[in-house]
Amino acid sequence: MxxxxxxxxxxxxxxxxxxxxxxxxxxxxxxxxTPACTGTVTPAECSWKPQYVSGDLFSCPADEALAHCISEDCHMGAGIALLFKRKFKGVPELKEQNKVQGQCAVLTRNQRFIYYLITKKKYSQKPTYDSLRQSLEDMRAHCVDNKVMGISMPRIGCGLDRLQWPKVSEILEEVFKDTNITITVYSLPEKAETTVMTENMRR
Incomplete structure (x- = not known):
């Protein structure tokens, strides 16, 4: 100076x-x-980003919650939803919660939470970005109440549901930016690692 x-x-x-x-x-x-993050703004609000891993979602750390998208009817007949149904069972338990589109049903397995983001009414339909956002907000509220610090998930809404990951990842950032919750996004093993890294450097 x-x-x-x-x-x-x-x-x-x-x-x-x-x-x-x-x-x-x-x-x-x-x-x-002057640094960009000043005053009452926390580091999470300035730098929150999902983390990316190329590999098997179910190989994630045992103390992390899991999340994926389903329909209100809990059909789970294809894609990764079918794997969740086979691995964690609990369809009657999910239905008893009477959750609707825009909410999040929850199972507890081995002292961790399994989140079922309800993004559409019927399995034959497609979700919207709004219904995905609402279900993520519901999941966030449960995470905060239960002190969940880590969630592993696939690229939600972007497989059979045909949403676009750049937009979905923006929604994730908007919903979780003011939290200290870490979200790790798993890509299928056959997806090239360089592509995953490119997505991580999206902005």
Whole structure:
């Protein structure tokens, strides 16, 4: 800062270098050095991003919750939803919760939560970005209430449901940016690792 003041004084004549002008320049210099995250903003709000892994979703750490999308009728007859149904069972338990589109049903297995994001009414339909956002917000509320710190998930809504991952990842960031919850997104093993890394560097 001392060097900056000296340069200003050398470049401007006494007539040009009014006290007000120099103060303005110094304020501009100080502002340029101020970090983007200041005040009451937390680091999570400034830098939250999902993490990316290429591999088997079910190989994630045993203390992390799992999440995926289903329909309100809990059909789960294809794709990764079918794997969840075979691995964790519990369809009657899910139906008893009477959750509807835009909400999130929950199973507890081996002291961790399995989240079922209900993004559509029937298995034959397609979700919307709004219904996905609402179900993620419901899941976030449960995570906060139960102190869940980590969730592993596939690229939700982007397989058979045909949503686009760039938009889905934006929604994830908007919903979880003010939390300390880590979300790890697993891609299918056959997906090239370079593609996964490119998605991680999306912005």
């Amino acid at each position: 001392q060097t900056f003041r000296f340069v200003c004084l050398r470049l401007l004549t006494p007539h040009q270098a009014s006290r007000q002008h120099l103060n303005s320049l110094l304020v501009m210099s100080t502002a340029a050095q």
